[in-house]
Amino acid sequence: MTSSPTPSPGSEPHREWWRGAVIYQIYPRSFADTNGDGIGDLKGITAHLDHVASLGVDAVWISPFYPSPMKDFGYDVADYCDVDPVFGTLADFDALLERAHDLGQKVVVDQVWSHTSDRHPWFQASRQDRTNPYADWYVWADARADGAPPNNWQSVFGGPGWTWDARRGQYYQHNFLPEQPQLNARNPAVQEALLAVGWFWLDRGVDGFRLDAVNFMIGDPALRDNPPLPTGGKRTRPFDFQDKIHNQSSPDILPFLERVRALTDSYEGGRFTVAEVAGDHAAREMKAFTADGRLHSAYGFLYLYAERLTTDLVRTGTEMWPGDPGEGWPSWTFSNHDAPRAVSRWAEGRDERRLAEMLMLLLVCLRGNVFVYYGEELGLPQAEVPFERLVDPEALANWPQTLGRDGARTPMPWIAGAPFAGFSGVEPWLPIDTRHPAMAVDVQDAAATSMLNATRRLLALRRAHPALKTGTMTMLATEPLLVFTRRGEGETLLAVFNLGHEPQAWSAPDGYVPIDAVNLAEAGILPPLAGMLLRLTTP
CATH class of the missing domain: 2.60.40.1180 (Golgi alpha-mannosidase II)
Structure with missing residues (x-):
């Protein structure tokens, strides 16, 4: 494997456009369908970037659109440097990027570097035998004497974090689905390959990366068992019983993040890096991942997994990032593709429209970057998805104990009176909630007192007042x-x-x-x- 290409240094000083920015998250499957297959695509995003720009955001973050078997709907990547045909082509992405830049918006893309799809050519080669050039690109281990997995690590989606592969006569690790084998990011060749992926997209013109599940990238080389967590707390899966100190959070992640930062800093225009960090030790990990010039920012699940919004919760978030010397920069979000929508989690019988407007004001007043999830500007509640229409592996595994993720991923309603609320001309991949068409963009755009226009007003506050941004x-x-x-x-x-x-x-x-x-x-x-x-x- 050759070393990753070195980009040309920028001639202009880096501008911190991202500090205090408002970033709008787009889940591409659910934003807009232009080819009539019921699934959103890149052309659909491009067609609606005027709407996004009208909100007054600084950037868009686009969830994965790479080739994938879609076992985890794009977070199982089979090719890091292309576009899945369901979403379009690289030319479609280039057109999206150009249009966003013309509108003054930056574009941040997901990089899923903790694991790949089991269909990725790297894994297909790695599983053939123990001596091929890719043999050590994933985390493999022998069975215990009794044939059991190498340790007690559990997967996020339920069940052991190991799957047996008869070709190699070994187990491979996966922190998520069995179809998402864990990369061995300790391997220098793997690191070089991932940095080359970063170079590919940066050279194409993207303005930054959101690094998915970054605290899972490197685990304990001795494969020690995780200890149990103290009793108490909500437990819906075996993963919740363990203190995940050995399959994530390794200090060996830090040098690689420094290499990622060096790569992005070598490009002009202030490229941005933000880590997604979930888990019991997220506060500590976010601080480490962003300290001393590593990644620019990080966000966790403090708000996303909170069942209630309380004043103490906001205090906790504030105290996590006091602004000490060498400290990174926080990012916050109340809703995203991995959590039920906030207006449904936090309403507690109160008026969801009033709650949505207050949440938008609170979000723009927090110190740090803020992420607005598509549909949040409309005040969309969590959609009701019947069991027979569920497709999310987490929702299926944990039903009915959790609301699941499908209800936060249903199609964006654009036109109230159109079939399928203007998202598509055919039945979408997830159903349209019956409450959502009345909240469509066309209806709210025309109503001066709508949540959409309130969002535009409140986001303008952030631009108008430097104290809110930084x-x-x-x-x-x-x-x-x-x-x-x-x-x-x-x-x-x-x-x-x-x-x-x-x-x-x-x-x-x-x-x-x-x-x-x-x-x-x-x-x-x-x-x-x-x-x-x-x-x-x-x-």
Whole structure:
């Protein structure tokens, strides 16, 4: 394997466009279908980039669109350097990239470097025998004396994290599905191959990478058993019983991330890297992965897996990133393709429309980058998907204990009166929830007080106030109201939210004037789900 190509250094200084950015996540299967197969595609994204630009976001993040058997709907990659025919072609991607750049939007793409599909040529070669050039590109191990897997590691989707392969007479590891074998990222040849993939997309013009499941990239070389977690907490799968200290979180991941950062820094224009980090030790890992000039940012599942939105939860997130010297930069999201939509998780019987608007204001007030998931600008609730239409392997494995991921991945409603809400001319790969067409883009675009237009207004706040983009954040109160300041570039802002179920009395301190507010009813009272942003006008 030859070393990865070296890109040409940029001639302009790197601009930190990403610091404090708003990034819009697109799940390509569900955004817009242009070829009539019921599955969204790249041309569909391109056709609707004007809508995305109208929100006022800085960038789009596109979930995987690479060739894949779709066992995990694109997160099982069979070719890192092409486009799956269901989504289009490389030329379609190039056209998407050009259109996004013309509209002033950056484009961030997923890189799934912890594992591949079992259909990837690397794995197909690796499994043939123990001596071929790719033999050590995946994590293989002999059985125990009794034929059992090498250790007790469990997979995220349920069952042992090992599958027997008769050709090699060994087990291969997989942290997710058996069809997603674990790469041996300790192997220098594997690292070079992954960096070459990064070069391919950076040279094509992408503006950054979201690194999927990055804390799973390297495990314990001794393959030691994971210890059990203390009893308590929600457990819906064997994976939840273990403290995953040996199959993830290795400090050996850090030097590779430094190489990734060196690669992106060698390109002009400020290319961006953000790690996805899930797990019991996510806070520690995110700090390590972004410290001292490694990746630019990281986000975890603090909000995504939270069953309730509380003031203490926001305090926890704030305290995770105090802004110490050498510290990386946080990213936050309330909804994505791996978690039920926030308005359904956190409504607790309250009005979902009011909740959606308050969540958007809260999101834009947090310190860090913010990710807005497609449909969040419409206030879409979690879709109801009947069991017979479920396709997500996690949803099927854990039904009915969890809401699953399918309900967060249903098609985007564009036109209320069109078949399938304007997403496609045929039955989509996931059904349209009966509540969603009435919330379609065309309906909300025409209504001045819609959630869509509220989103545009609230995202504009982030652009207009540097303190929201890059300023400090200081918690002032968490009971009964959430109150914090944002300070930076000569301005001081005060944010106050009522996350509870009862009205609370509150008056603005002297010197502060309102900039924006959601769900207010009368002066001096903050109803449930109300929020205000104020600016200090006197020293």
